[in-house]
Structures are given as C-alpha cells and as structure tokens.
Amino acid sequence: MKSLPEILAEFEQALELERELGTRTVECDRALLAPLRRAEAVAVQANQGAEASARVVPDVPPEPANEPANLGLPTVDELTACSKCPLASLGRQHVVPGQGNAASPDIMFIGEAPGADEDRQGLAFVGAAGQFLTKMILAMGYTREQVFIANICKCRPPNNRTPSPQEMTACLPYLRRQIAAIRPKCIVLLGRTAMSGLFPSQRIRRGTWYTYEGYPVIATFHPSYIIRFDPVMDATSLRTAKLEVWNTLKMVLARLGRRPPGR
C-alpha cells in the first residue's frame, strides 16, 4: 500500500502534467494544501538525490571525429549543395539546418530528421510533433527562440522513414559543427533514432546524463511518440510517457539551476 507522501507526490505529478497540457486553474480543497507542501519537501529531497546520482552516470567518450568540428555553422547553401548521402536525391524540397538561439543557449534539442512540414518550410519541428515540442519548451519556461532546435539529418527521408545509420553518419559532421559553434549548455536528444545517431557505437538510456564532446546530453521520447497515443484508448501509457518526459525536462532544469515556472 502506498504511503501518504507517495500518494501526494503522485498527485503533484498529475497536477504538473495538467499544467504541461495547458491547464492553469484547478479547484482545490484548502485542507489539501498543507500535506501537499510536505509532499513537495519529500519530492525536493528525492530530486536532490537523483541529481547527485546523475553526476556519476556514464561519461561517454566522444565519437571518432571524421571532419573538423570548428568550421562554424553549416549554411543553407552548403547543405543544399551536399550530396554525401542518398537523401540529397530522394525528393527533398529544402534542407533543414535547424533554428533558434545559436549563441550558447541553455538547451539544444535534437531530433532525427525533417518530416513533410519541415521539408516544405525548411524549418525544424514545425509539424504536429513540433507543436508538442513547443509545449515542452514553454512548460520549462523558455520560448522556441531561446533554445536551438535541430535534427541529426538535415534532409527529409522519403515517406518519413527512419534515416539509415549510413545517412546519419554522413550528416553527423554538420551537427558536430553546429554543437561546437552554438555551444549549448545542455543537449536534449528526442527519440531513439537521435540517440543512436549521436552515439552510434554506444547504447544510451533515456533520462540519464552523458557527455558528448564535453557537452551534457540527456535523452527522452520523441514528441511524435507522445502524440501518436490515443488519449482515450491509451490513457495510462500516455500519462506514463508524458511523466517520464516531464521528469527528464525537470532534470535538465535542475542541471541549469532553474525550476519550472510557477514553482
């Protein structure tokens, strides 16, 4: 049977989830507030413990370099002229370098590759998954303009298929240049493909800190994984996945010395 602090901590998480979804007011019995504050103290202590353990997680050595990373940000013209992998000739409309704050932002989000909307506009994460990413960013207290958003591959794979390991390896030097030029304080990988794209020779886990060329990296679900759930049929799985995403984003905020807005 769960203890009262555990129940209250779960209730607090449910409220956080509602806030992430856009709910700004809830009706609450005043008698609930005192135990909620005690539960918050328990949660803060637990978070501090998790942060302490996060500092001793594996420190992955950089992947072997196959191109100098100090050439500056790749330009649209440079990427448009690129034919280092088959995606150059498989129907892309625009290359998608990524966009946002390129001057040492707190966070750089990295997904796998552009989809149809991104290919059409030449911008990263502007489709349905991008809308959920925007919610994640806002829930953390940032705007899209304050972070940098990019992908492993800069060109759209046909029919939104997963980019192949060879395609990701071919495109990785551009991402390495972006990371070196942008100098983010943290990198958040979105989804399994981005995880294997940045760490092709090492299995990494979601919700665990690693380093890549000196930059702290953590991974969570891709927004498209979240939005594909049917909110009625898959309510429990959806809630579990969202809570995992939110807990990882809170680890990022803690690492940056910040708290979610309104806390």
Ligand code: SF4
């Ligand atoms: S995905 Fe990357 S490596 Fe492949 S053609 Fe596009 S820019 Fe070049």
